[in-house]
Amino acid sequence: xxxxxxxxxxxxxxxxxxxxxxxxxxxxxxxxxxxxxxxxxxxxxxxxxxxxxxxxxxxxxxxxxxxxxxxxxxxxxxxxxxxxxxxxxxxxxxxxxxxxxxxxxxxxxxxxxxxxxxxxxxxxxxxxxxxxxxxxxxxxxxxxxxxxxxxxxxxxxxxxxxxxxxxxxxxxxxxxxxxxxxxxxxx
Amino acid sequence: xxxxxxxxxxxxxxxxxxxxxxxxxxxxxxxxxxxxxxxxxxxxxxxxxxxxxxxxxxxxxxxxxxxxxxxxxxxxxxxxxxxxxxxxxxxxxxxxxxxxxxxxxxxxxxxxxxxxxxxxxxxxxxxxxxxxxxxxxxxxxxxxxxxxxxxxxxxxxxxxxxxxxxxxxxxxxxxxxxxxxxxxxxx
DNA sequence: CAGGATTGGCTAATCGGCTTAGCTTTTAGC
DNA sequence: GCTAAAAGCTAAGCCGATTAGCCAATCCTG
Numbered sequence: 257x258x259x260x261x262x263x264x265x266x267x268x269x270x271x272x273x274x275x276x277x278x279x280x281x282x283x284x285x286x287x288x289x290x291x292x293x294x295x296x297x298x299x300x301x302x303x304x305x306x307x308x309x310x311x312x313x314x315x316x317x318x319x320x321x322x323x324x325x326x327x328x329x330x331x332x333x334x335x336x337x338x339x340x341x342x343x344x345x346x347x348x349x350x351x352x353x354x355x356x357x358x359x360x361x362x363x364x365x366x367x368x369x370x371x372x373x374x375x376x377x378x379x380x381x382x383x384x385x386x387x388x389x390x391x392x393x394x395x396x397x398x399x400x401x402x403x404x405x406x407x408x409x410x411x412x413x414x415x416x417x418x419x420x421x422x423x424x425x426x427x428x429x430x431x432x433x434x435x436x437x438x439x440x441x442x443x
Numbered sequence: 444x445x446x447x448x449x450x451x452x453x454x455x456x457x458x459x460x461x462x463x464x465x466x467x468x469x470x471x472x473x474x475x476x477x478x479x480x481x482x483x484x485x486x487x488x489x490x491x492x493x494x495x496x497x498x499x500x501x502x503x504x505x506x507x508x509x510x511x512x513x514x515x516x517x518x519x520x521x522x523x524x525x526x527x528x529x530x531x532x533x534x535x536x537x538x539x540x541x542x543x544x545x546x547x548x549x550x551x552x553x554x555x556x557x558x559x560x561x562x563x564x565x566x567x568x569x570x571x572x573x574x575x576x577x578x579x580x581x582x583x584x585x586x587x588x589x590x591x592x593x594x595x596x597x598x599x600x601x602x603x604x605x606x607x608x609x610x611x612x613x614x615x616x617x618x619x620x621x622x623x624x625x626x627x628x629x630x
Numbered sequence: 631c632a633g634g635a636t637t638g639g640c641t642a643a644t645c646g647g648c649t650t651a652g653c654t655t656t657t658a659g660c
Numbered sequence: 661g662c663t664a665a666a667a668g669c670t671a672a673g674c675c676g677a678t679t680a681g682c683c684a685a686t687c688c689t690g
Contacts, residue, residue: 258639258685259637259638259639259684259685259686260638260639261638262638262639284675284676284677285676285677285678286675286676286677294638294639294640295639295640295641296676296677296678297639297640297641297642297677297678297679297680298638298639298640300677300678300679301637301638301639302638305677305678306676306677306678360599360603360605361603361604361605363604364607372607375607395618397608397610397615398610398614398615398618398619399618399622401597401600401606401610401612401615401619402593402597402615402618402619402622404596404600404605405592405593405596405597405600405619406589406592406593406596407596408596408599408600408605409591409592409593409594409595409596409597409599410588410589410592410596412547412595412596412599413588413591413592413595416547416548417548417550418547418548418591418595419588420551420559420562421584423584423585423588425588427585428584428585428588428589431582431585431586431589432585432588432589432592435585435586435589435626435627436626438625438626438629439622439623439625439626439629440622441629442625442626442628442629445656445668446655446656446657446666446667446668447667447668448667449667449668471646471647471648472647472648472649473646473647473648481667481668481669482668482669482670483647483648483649484648484649484650484651484668484669484670485667485668485669487648487649487650488666488667488668489667492648492649493647493648493649
């Protein structure tokens with residue numbers, strides 16, 4: 257039997273891609289095994305199981321999202337930075353719904369958990385956006401949570417088909433960016 | 444064998460309660476059967492299966508949420524109404540995380556699906572809040588989506604333990620209400 | 631290059647959860 | 661009371677996750 261030449265990173269990458277295609281709930285070990293060309297039990301040589309796989313996909317997704325948002329923001333400030341960050345984040349979630357879903361509900365086990373580091377990088381990218389607004393030091397955490405709620409809420413609702421009516425969704429998102437900009441600026 | 448006197452509504456109510464206790468993912472037919480005092484296959488006399496059960500729980504949850512938000516808003520307008528609606532919504536999600544989770548990702552099958560009606564009632568409650576602000580007719584849908592994203596995002600992130608840092612979460616939520624009020628008022 | 635150790639793959643098997651089939655008893659309507 | 665539908669049960673099938681244990685390929689060392 258020829259070796260497939262797998263390693264943990266390859267399995268996780270394939271798992272993330274598969275989750276994007278069939279949904280996180282549809283990601284089974286059997287389907288993933290077939291995708292990478294081995295029998296199901298062989299996957300356990302690379303990842304600890306479904307929960308471990310989910311965690312690793314989450315780390316990958318958070319890192320990619322942080323990269324995307326960070327790159328989008330570069331060179332912009334204020335409203336432009338906000339718009340760039342929000343658009344990049346939503347685009348990432350819509351393109352990669354499965355791996356993003358894997359990030360929900362996983363808590364870092366400790367301070368040296370790579371999950372915590374990846375999450376922090378994403379937060380840092382949004383924190384940079386807030387520097388373009390005049391926000392009290394004590395309000396930064398609140399504003400960060402608000403931005404995260406807004407982006408996360410919109411993106412997951414859209415990705416879950418939660419918006420029913422006819423109004424254009426892209427237009428709603430641009431409206432939302434303008435709204436957030438107003439709210440962050442108003443005193 | 445004495446009859447348990449079950450019907451679909453009782454099974455769904457027990458399922459919703461169980462989902463709140465053990466999480467939607469932990470809601471198994473076996474556990475639910477044990478809870479209502481029958482063997483697993485007997486549940487299929489009342490609900491069509493796991494997917495059907497999930498849909499029915501979603502209908503129940505949306506209806507309850509609509510009632511809670513609608514009742515909270517009554518008698519208020521403007522910022523007070525916004526605050527009341529947001530608080531009621533978040534409280535509902537935090538008290539009933541399992542049944543609320545059941546509402547995510549279910550799409551109404553048709554216009555006479557009770558799910559659509561329940562969802563519409565919840566939307567109506569939020570629409571009433573917007574009447575206290577001077578919003579262009581053409582912007583109402585956008586504002587509604589924004590409010591829904593904000594509330595949904597915050598509540599689900601908190602319920603999934605998505606907020607890591609130390610800042611007080613209730614305080615963040617009040618800040619978020621003030622922020623939304625500013626944004627809806629600003630021109 | 632030989633040879634052990636490690637690694638990555640496999641088959642077989644267990645366990646748990648969902649679901650269906652088919653039987654039996656209760657209950658409701660007449 | 662009698663019949664038919666409803667609501668329960670046991671048995672059984674399927675599928676997915678996981679573990680155990682075996683074997684071949686690769687790697688490291690002398």
